[in-house]
Amino acid sequence: xxxxxxxxxxxxxxxxxxxxGTRYLVVGGLAVMVVGEPRTTADADAVxxxxxxxxxxxxxxxxxxxxxxxKDVERQRLASTGTIRxxxxxxxxxxxxxxxxxxxxxxxxxxxxxxFGRRLPFPSPEDLILFKVLAxxxxxxxxxxxxxxxxxxxxxxxxxxxxxxxICELAEDMGPWNRLQRVLDVVRG
Numbered sequence: 365x366x367x368x369x370x371x372x373x374x375x376x377x378x379x380x381x382x383x384x385g386t387r388y389l390v391v392g393g394l395a396v397m398v399v400g401e402p403r404t405t406a407d408a409d410a411v412x413x414x415x416x417x418x419x420x421x422x423x424x425x426x427x428x429x430x431x432x433x434x435k436d437v438e439r440q441r442l443a444s445t446g447t448i449r450x451x452x453x454x455x456x457x458x459x460x461x462x463x464x465x466x467x468x469x470x471x472x473x474x475x476x477x478x479x480f481g482r483r484l485p486f487p488s489p490e491d492l493i494l495f496k497v498l499a500x501x502x503x504x505x506x507x508x509x510x511x512x513x514x515x516x517x518x519x520x521x522x523x524x525x526x527x528x529x530x531i532c533e534l535a536e537d538m539g540p541w542n543r544l545q546r547v548l549d550v551v552r553g
Contacts, residue, residue, distance in 0.1 A: 373455040374408055374480045380429050380450075382482075386422065387413040389471050390484050391495050392458070393507075398477050399492050401510035408457040411467055411495075419448060419461050426450045466494065466527055489515040490523050497528070497543040508547045516551050524548070 374394070381388050390398075393405025414422065419442055427433040431450040438448050448459040462468065470491035476483045487495065489511050496508035512519065524544060532541045 369453070370406060370455055371480050373452055374457075375482060376430075376452065377408055377450065377455075377457040378410075378480070378482050378484060380426065380431075381410065381412070384422070384425060386418075387471065388459075388485065389413075389467070389474055390479075390486050391460070391492070394479065394484075395486050395492050395495075396507045396510065398479060398486050399489050399511060400507055400514055403507070403510075407455060410457065410459055411462050411470075412459045413462045413468070413471060416442070416461075419459075422459065423448060464531065466491075466531060469527070470494070489518075490520050490527075493519075493524060493544070493547060494528055497540045497547060498531070500540065500543055505543060505547070508543075509550045512547050512550045519548075519551060521548065521551075 378388075378390075388410040390408070390410050392407070392409025393403060394408055396403055397405065412419070412422070420439065423433060423435055423438045423442070426448075427435060431452050433450060438450075442448055442461070446461045446463055448461075450457050450459065462471075470487050471485070473488045473491055474485040475488065477486050478484075486492075493508045493511050496504040496511070528541055528544055532538050
């Protein structure tokens with residue numbers, strides 16, 4: 365895979381969202397590269413702030429824009445997981461529909477960075493850590509630890525804890541809270 369091919373895909377994918385006026389926040393590996401520690405990724409991820417109807421429209425518009433989309437599959441994915449996967453050639457972008465007040469707050473706290481010759485919104489270090497501990501996969505935890513190492517004592521620990529605790533309590537799942545404490549141990553030494 366040539367890096368320029370992935371860069372071209374990302375320019376295409378984010379232009380698609382921008383051209384439609386879709387509000388989004390870049391998360392996943394691309395955000396880790398910008399906000400955390402350098403690593404490689406072969407896909408893009410974004411939280412999109414759209415209604416269900418707007419998400420269904422994105423599926424239709426993506427097919428018209430040149431993404432390889434199986435509309436029935438993506439409608440089912442949207443209904444069952446709240447996500448849409450848009451593929452073009454070797455690459456894909458996963459669009460995660462926002463569903464938590466935390467995601468709205470993360471959007472408001474976002475900063476813009478230039479990547480792929482485009483100005484893209486990225487989460488704050490704290491919000492990226494929260495996205496990662498909520499996902500909870502092994503690679504997400506490594507990413508969260510990398511963000512914590514990079515930003516260290518500049519992290520707003522109070523924000524992290526007061527934002528995550530109500531999410532865990534509402535879900536009746538303290539797993540993300542425990543994962544956050546492990547990540548913060550990296551900073552605390």
